[in-house]
Amino acid sequence: MFGRFTVRPDDQAEGCYGIWDGAVNGWRAHGLQDELIAAEKAVELEMQYDAHGPRPADAVRLLPAPRPVRRAAWSDGQIEAWVRDTGTGAWYAKFRDPAGRVSLVLGNDVRPIKGAS
Structure with a gap:
């Protein structure tokens, strides 16, 4: 949920x-x-x-450094962590847009930006 x-x-x-x-x-x-x-x-x-209650430890993956990505809505930003929905098994990215707003985005909706490290 x-x-x-x-x-x-x-x-x-x-x-x-x-x-x-x-x-x-x-x-x-x-x-x-x-x-x-x-x-x-x-x-x-x-x-x-x-x-x-608390999520299982294997349902969250924190990244050592934010990674630049592009959302399917064609807005750039970066992801900082991954979290799995224990109900559906789908992975979501903790996404920060250029304005600083944070949201959870379905993992299939983000792509790495070529050339960005």
Whole structure:
């Protein structure tokens, strides 16, 4: 289950963001000043937990250094880790776009950029 953690406006701090945990229907974090930081924290939580609890260790692969890739939507960025959806077995890349926004992208939707190291 991806999408367990979502970024929402914080109902306790005006102008801030929080991370909602859909598996327990409760807040996981409050008072995050920046939406980009909140989105990155949500992706980090997605990498750590699936719908049933902690992800198995073999379901996450951290890369020693970010790798430049191109998404199928033809936007460049880089991947920083891989995480497997324990429900479907599909691998997802932790993708950072040029603006710094982090998301999880289906592994089949990213390609290495030729000539980039």
